[in-house]
Amino acid sequence: MDTATAARFEASRNRLAALAYRLLGSAADAEDTVQDAFLRWQAADREYVEVPEAWLTKIVTNLALDRLRSAKMRHERAVGAWMPEPLLRGDPMLGPADTVEQRESVTMAVLTMMEKLSPTERAVYVLYEAFSYSHAEIAEILDLTVSASQQHLHRARHRIAAAGNRTELDPAAARRIVEAFVEAAASGRTERLVTLLTADATGTSDGFGGLAEKLIHYSTPQRLATALRAFKPTAAKRRFAGGSPMIHAAVVNGCPAMLATVDDRVVSVAILEIRDDRIAGVRGISAPHRLARLTAQWQRHEHDAALIESW
Template sequence: MDTATVARFEASRNRLASLAYRLLGSAADAEDTVQDAFLRWQAADREYVEVPEAWLTKIVTNLALDRLRSAKVRRERAVGAWMPEPLLDGDPMLGPADTVEQRESVTLAVLTLMERLSPVERAAYVLREAFAYSHAEIAEILGITESGSQQHTHRARRRIAAAGNGTDIDHASARRIVEAFVDAASSGRTERLVALLTDDATGISDGAGLAEKLIRYSTPERIASAARAGFKPSPAKRRFAGGSPSIHAVVINGCPAMLVTLDDRVVGVVILEIRDDKITGVRSIAAPDRLGRLTEEWQRQEHDVPLIESW
């Protein structure tokens, strides 16, 4: 390919990666999907491609749907150990964030709920809500009718509506929320943590990738107990982490979060989902294969002063 043709693809890369990430919930899979699309672009008879952006959108969408439908992916996600891959605020893969719908479509809560949708419902929802495609355009991309696009989008929107946190979080707000959580968890008093949580709060942890299934906490009291135990330093925990990490307040997928780092490497993240100024969900992720891109973006960005310099 000549330089101009490569540049045409590269100009769309971030948008395509954002689309693939929303469909797949995995940055690694999104990157692989975009690379596969580049190979298709390379092999295509581009003389007959009237609108490259539309052509590439269709290719990436359908490559992502093929991945979602694959038996391997279905098995991996069915065993109960799958979680969306977290992304740091400012990561271009998060894509458009001008509207409430765009921001909420990339939260971990919505990405998790989208697992309950069929691949076509998921694609119709993402194309409509996050990228503002018309139903006619969605129909052409997915090979369905316009009325089919409307129906799929309506069903997806209805199922996902409960996940919207309705709160826009900036870095200052995130820091205040995370500081309150860290202070309460470090105090050793579970009642302080329970007071920060909604009555229907839930918690989920990937067990640092060591458990076969995700660990779930269904009450504020259980979440508080787990957080209190997790925030209590010990030699064993420091050995597992490889040293004494720092804890930073950040924004992850539009939500306040605490980032645990060691030697500029992310070793864990706790994401807090907010509703009506209280915490409705706590997601803990420490499996190394879910933190690779997070570490890359963290190393590229300037850092605030940590909440805890050495834990």
């Protein structure tokens, strides 16, 4: 492959990765999908590829759908241990963020809700809402009729709406929410945490160290607050993490988040989903394999001073 042909692919890599991430909910799987697309591009008879961007979009979309439909991935997600891989604000894999729909399409709530869609519904929703493809273009990419594309979008929107009603926050507002959350969690008082939560707040966690075989669900504000009160690390947890964590405020997948770091390595993140200026959901992630890309991005950029220097 000549330099110009390789450069043409590289110019599309971030967009393709952002597309694959939205379809798969996993940065690692998205990277593998884009690399598979590169191999297809390398082997293709490019003389007959009239519009490389459209050709690559079709390849990546269908490779991602093949992954979603694979027996291995269906099993992994069916056992109840799967959750989206978090990405730090500014990560190019988050992709376009000019519209509300584009920003919401990478929130943990929407990525999780998309698990309830069929692979085709998921692809139509992502291509239309996040990448502004027309139904005619989507029909070509997915080998559908235009009317079928419209029907898939209607069904997807109906289900995704259940994860909506978010509050748009700037980084300063997000930091204030995280500060209040950290103060309440550090106080050890359940009632302080409950006042920050909506009446129907819920939580999900992959367990201390990400060791839970299945995700742990907290179905009421009281149960969630009780679990959060116990978030403060014990001596055993500090030993497991490799030291006393520093606590930072961040924005992850478009939502306020509390990051716990040890030696500039992210060991845990609590992502806060906001509705009506309160916390409607908390997603706790501690599994190292889920935090690998987030840690790399964290180490690559400057960040604000810690909220707590040693917890």
